[in-house]
Amino acid sequence: MKKRKQDDTGPDAHLGTGGELHQHAHAEHPPLTTQQGIPISDNQNSLRAHPRGPTLLEDFVLREKITHFDHERIPERIVHARGSAAHGFFELTDSLSDVTTAKVLTEVGVQTPVFTRFSTVAGGAGSVDTPRDVRGFAVKLYTKEGNWDLVGNNVPVFFIQDAMKFPDVVHSVKMEPDRGFPQSASAHDTFWDFISLTPESMHTVMWIMSDRTIPRSLRMIEGFGVHSFRLLNAAGESTFVKFHWRPRLGMQSTVWDEAVKLAGADPDFHRRDLFDTLDAGGVAEWDFAVQLFTQEEADGFPFDHLDPTKLIPEELVPLRVIGRMVLDRWPDNFFAETEQVAFCPANLVPGIDFSNDPLLQGRLFSYLDTQLSRLGSPNFTQIPVNAPKCPFAHHQRDGHMQTEQPKGRVNYEPSSLAPDSPRADPNAGFKSAAVDEGGVRGRVRAESFADHYSQARQFFISQTEIEQSHIASALVFELSKVEHVHVQQTIVGHLRVIDERLGQRVADGLGMDKLPPAAHPAKPVQKLPPSAALSLIGNAKDTLEGRCIGILMADGSDGAVISALKKAAQAQGARVKLVAPRVGGVTLADGKHQAADGQLAGTPSVVFDAVALVLSEDAGRKLCREAAAVDFVRDAFGHLKAIATDAGAQALLQAAGIEPDAGVVRADDVKAFLKAATTRQWVREPKVRTLA
Ligand code: HDD
Numbered sequence: 001m002k003k004r005k006q007d008d009t010g011p012d013a014h015l016g017t018g019g020e021l022h023q024h025a026h027a028e029h030p031p032l033t034t035q036q037g038i039p040i041s042d043n044q045n046s047l048r049a050h051p052r053g054p055t056l057l058e059d060f061v062l063r064e065k066i067t068h069f070d071h072e073r074i075p076e077r078i079v080h081a082r083g084s085a086a087h088g089f090f091e092l093t094d095s096l097s098d099v100t101t102a103k104v105l106t107e108v109g110v111q112t113p114v115f116t117r118f119s120t121v122a123g124g125a126g127s128v129d130t131p132r133d134v135r136g137f138a139v140k141l142y143t144k145e146g147n148w149d150l151v152g153n154n155v156p157v158f159f160i161q162d163a164m165k166f167p168d169v170v171h172s173v174k175m176e177p178d179r180g181f182p183q184s185a186s187a188h189d190t191f192w193d194f195i196s197l198t199p200e201s202m203h204t205v206m207w208i209m210s211d212r213t214i215p216r217s218l219r220m221i222e223g224f225g226v227h228s229f230r231l232l233n234a235a236g237e238s239t240f241v242k243f244h245w246r247p248r249l250g251m252q253s254t255v256w257d258e259a260v261k262l263a264g265a266d267p268d269f270h271r272r273d274l275f276d277t278l279d280a281g282g283v284a285e286w287d288f289a290v291q292l293f294t295q296e297e298a299d300g301f302p303f304d305h306l307d308p309t310k311l312i313p314e315e316l317v318p319l320r321v322i323g324r325m326v327l328d329r330w331p332d333n334f335f336a337e338t339e340q341v342a343f344c345p346a347n348l349v350p351g352i353d354f355s356n357d358p359l360l361q362g363r364l365f366s367y368l369d370t371q372l373s374r375l376g377s378p379n380f381t382q383i384p385v386n387a388p389k390c391p392f393a394h395h396q397r398d399g400h401m402q403t404e405q406p407k408g409r410v411n412y413e414p415s416s417l418a419p420d421s422p423r424a425d426p427n428a429g430f431k432s433a434a435v436d437e438g439g440v441r442g443r444v445r446a447e448s449f450a451d452h453y454s455q456a457r458q459f460f461i462s463q464t465e466i467e468q469s470h471i472a473s474a475l476v477f478e479l480s481k482v483e484h485v486h487v488q489q490t491i492v493g494h495l496r497v498i499d500e501r502l503g504q505r506v507a508d509g510l511g512m513d514k515l516p517p518a519a520h521p522a523k524p525v526q527k528l529p530p531s532a533a534l535s536l537i538g539n540a541k542d543t544l545e546g547r548c549i550g551i552l553m554a555d556g557s558d559g560a561v562i563s564a565l566k567k568a569a570q571a572q573g574a575r576v577k578l579v580a581p582r583v584g585g586v587t588l589a590d591g592k593h594q595a596a597d598g599q600l601a602g603t604p605s606v607v608f609d610a611v612a613l614v615l616s617e618d619a620g621r622k623l624c625r626e627a628a629a630v631d632f633v634r635d636a637f638g639h640l641k642a643i644a645t646d647a648g649a650q651a652l653l654q655a656a657g658i659e660p661d662a663g664v665v666r667a668d669d670v671k672a673f674l675k676a677a678t679t680r681q682w683v684r685e686p687k688v689r690t691l692a
Contacts, residue, residue: 034064074339075374076125079170080136082184083119084129084218084271085338086278088327090114090141090288096322099239099292100231102351104143105322113142115385116327117341118218118270122173123184125339128263129270130254131184132213132474137223137245138343139325142389145428149347150243151367154215155207156224156311161200161449163362169194169201187481196490199519200449202456202498203309209474210459210467211253211536216609218270219277219284219546220252227345227360228305230353230433231292238433240293240305240355242312244319245286250541255680256474257689258639261606269607277546278330280575288323302526303455304448308359310455313531337385342371350430377401393422454526456498462534466682472502472692476509489516497521509692542678545573549677550608552579552600552632554623556616559588561646561667565612568670574677579603581626589616601628605636610677612667615648624655633658638688642676644669661687 031039040061047059055062077083089111090104097106104112119136120127135154140147159169172194175181182188186208195201207213215221223245230238254262262269277284291312293305303310331337344367345360354360371380377400380386395411410418460468475495479488488510496503496518507515532538549569551562566576580586580596588594597603605611613633615623623629634656636643644667645653645660653660663681665673685691 034061035068036064074376077119077374078370079121080119080138081125082123082127082129083117083136083338084274085115085117085331085341086274086284086327087329087331088114088116088283088325090139090323090325092323094320094322096231096290096292097233099233099237099241100351101234102143102148102231102349103145104141104148104349105231105351112144113389114325114327115140115142115337115341116325117338117343118221118274120184122186127184128267130214130259130262132186132208132256132259132478133184134208134213135215135218135221137221139223139245140341140343140347140385143349144390145349145351146390146392147347147386147388148349148352149343149345150225151343151345151363152223152225152243152245154221154223155204155212156226156242156244157204157207157455158226158308158359159195159201159204160198160359161307161309161445162358163366165198166359166362166366169198185481187478189482189484189487192479192482192491193484193487196487196494199452199494199521200309202452202494203459206456206459206471206498209471209478210463211255211470212251214254214256214259215270216252216254217249217273217546219274220247220249222246222251223286224311226308227357228298228355229348230355232351232353232431232433236431236434238353238435240295240298241352242291242317244289244291245325246289246319246321248285248287248324249546250539250543251536252540253536255639256470256477258606258635261604261635265604265606274327275330276575278328282546284327286325287321288325289319289321291317291319293317302528303451304446306355306357306446307449308357309449309452313458313528314533315529315531331385336383340375340380340383341385342367342375342380342383344368344371348430350428353431353433379403395422451521451523451526453494453497453521454528457525458528458531459534460499460502462530462532464535464537466685467535467537468502469685469691472505472509475502475506476692479506479510488512490519492516493519497525505692537682540679543573544569544609544674544678547573547609547677548575548577548607549610549612550577550579550598550603550605551612551614552629553586553588553594553596553614554581554616554619555586556589556619557586557594557614557648558616558646559590559592559594561614562588562594564670565614565644565667565673568674569677572674574609574674577603577608579632581623581629600626600632604628605632605641606639608636608641610642610644610673611636612644612673613649613652614644614646614667615652617648617651620648620651624651630656637664637684640680640682640684640688642673642681644673659687 032043033039046055046062048055091111092108095106095108116139120131120133122133123131137154138151140149173186173191175183176190195205225243228240228242231241232238298305305312346364379399379401382403395413397411408418410421413423415421479491482488492503492507493516495506551565553562569576577597579598579600581600583596583599585593585595629652633652637658642663644665646667661684663676663684665676
């Protein structure tokens with residue numbers, strides 16, 4: 001770990017006799033000044049008429065400090081307010097020069113700087129990291145031809161087909177307007193009311209009720225551009241494209257009970273995970289892949305690719321990996337970068353173009369508009385994180401917070417006065433696909449958008465049995481929080497169309513005595529074949545890389561076992577943390593002191609992927625009276641984690657009511673434990689909870 005710099009009030013500071021804070025003067029400290037550069041003599045006391053008298057209005061140092069503080073916050077994002085971001089680069093490995101002129105997609109080996117922000121959707125900026133929610137996956141690529149923002153999500157489809165409905169779906173999922181809760185949760189009446197009356201949302205509902213929306217780490221999520229875009233080549237020919245990010249660590253999710261407990265144990269779980277990874281010199285990495293298809297191929301698809309509630313199964317159009325993204329640097333300042341970064345799907349570079357997806361078309365307006373109110377000025381592109389890293393020149397001038405000082409008389413075009421002023425370039429400039437848009441104007445939805453259930457069904461039948469149970473159980477949980485029975489019934493009616501058995505399971509889980517009537521689909525449901533790529537568990541990677549193992553120890557623990565476990569786990573790419581009843585550490589069996597990384601009560605097993613209990617028999621017995629220790633073990637078991645145990649751990653296993661299974665392994669059999677730790681113990685699940 002890099003050592004962080006000690007701040008000014010560290011060990012050098014002490015309280016003076018009058019209670020005031022004195023600091024030793026360090027020659028290297030620059031003088032503290034006001035914003036005007038005036039050196040400050042005292043940053044502890046305001047200017048008073050006498051020691052116990054009123055504060056004087058004259059105190060410009062105090063007034064400036066408080067005034068600036070009063071204005072520190074800017075409006076949070078209306079959606080995706082809670083986010084974490086990192087810098088890195090994109091590198092192309094396979095050129096798309098036959099279908100696009102975009103340099104970022106044709107120049108193999110060139111590293112393009114990126115800034116990537118991950119987010120939840122519904123919660124406020126201070127909400128927790130682990131609710132059931134879609135994750136935003138927004139990448140700003142600072143290309144040689146301008147900024148390209150790929151503003152996607154970790155699910156490939158969206159709730160609605162038309163941007164006109166975006167304020168409605170967002171209002172419905174956010175906290176209810178009369179009561180101001182729930183924060184960051186879809187499990188409430190208004191969301192499910194809206195969904196029950198919006199059959200087009202059914203496919204996305206299947207995705208959000210799946211484990212995809214309770215990820216283990218931001219490093220382990222997929223990203224999707226969602227919409228079809230176009231690529232344009234030099235001849236002006238266009239090819240449709242869908243963009244995908246695939247995590248090198250494989251996908252991994254939490255289980256629901258774990259996600260709920262994580263929210264309390266570490267509200268910053270995902271942010272901390274990314275920070276810790278990069279701070280320790282690690283990286284987060286994704287493959288970048290495209291699905292390319294022509295208009296003729298699209299005409300043959302059993303759905304309309306312009307409909308954002310549909311994906312293109314990989315069996316229909318295979319993914320072609322053409323590059324990778326590596327995130328390797330945490331921002332210097334959260335506000336300056338992560339908070340002020342302004343993404344916009346309209347930021348495209350020459351060689352890429354929009355499709356007519358009506359959701360995308362609305363987004364092209366929304367993002368710039370929201371930046372104006374969030375960042376307060378059309379000059380937000382001058383904020384370093386938003387500014388292009390290639391040369392740029394335009395005639396836009398003035399406005400609030402203008403920091404540029406253009407010279408000369410010419411701020412218009414055409415002009416004859418300044419031969420070096422910027423001009424449009426008909427060759428290299430951005431061009432739109434030449435498309436014949438003949439047709440009749442109207443507020444209409446294409447007939448080809450009317451099939452709302454076929455891909456929802458395809459997603460459901462593509463899941464493993466465990467995943468299907470998780471979807472059914474998630475639906476039961478969410479709907480159990482809905483007070484209006486008719487809303488529950490309408491949802492079950494939709495589920496019956498997706499899969500009759502799913503409808504029945506959810507109805508049973510809710511305790512309905514009668515199955516509500518099935519919904520009437522506008523179009524007959526197509527029996528689309530299962531798609532293996534849609535299952536998370538089916539595609540999980542059994543690995544310890546990027547995972548974290550917790551070792552619970554106490555006074556008298558066997559240091560040799562701890563070191564062996566630690567060494568072997570680290571060799572397989574895992575991080576290891578030692579947990580002890582006291583953060584100061586423990587005295588091992590051999591009398592040596594062992595420092596701890598976390599204190600037991602503050603470091604529950606939910607923050608680990610697998611745990612080892614290395615305890616003396618005496619310590620094991622004592623810990624049975626420690627609720628945090630019993631929960632540590634019980635939760636690790638309940639969350640289907642591998643557990644390594646020794647003789648001292650047996651009492652604790654008993655106290656936690658655990659009947660050891662294949663995932664409970666001897667701590668001295670390091671190999672067996674680490675193998676078990678590469679995955680969850682799915683076969684254990686029916687023994688520890690009743691799923692719908
Ligand atoms: Fe959006 C933010 C992703 C539909 C309007 N959106 C936002 C962010 C992501 C997405 C990742 C956060 C960016 C960041 O980290 O700053 N949004 C999507 C995806 C969509 C989508 C994948 C559908 C495929 N969004 C969508 C629609 C509209 C918006 C249809 C409006 C018509 N989105 C916004 C916004 C936000 C935003 C209000 C809030 C903050 C911001 O833009 O900068 O303009």
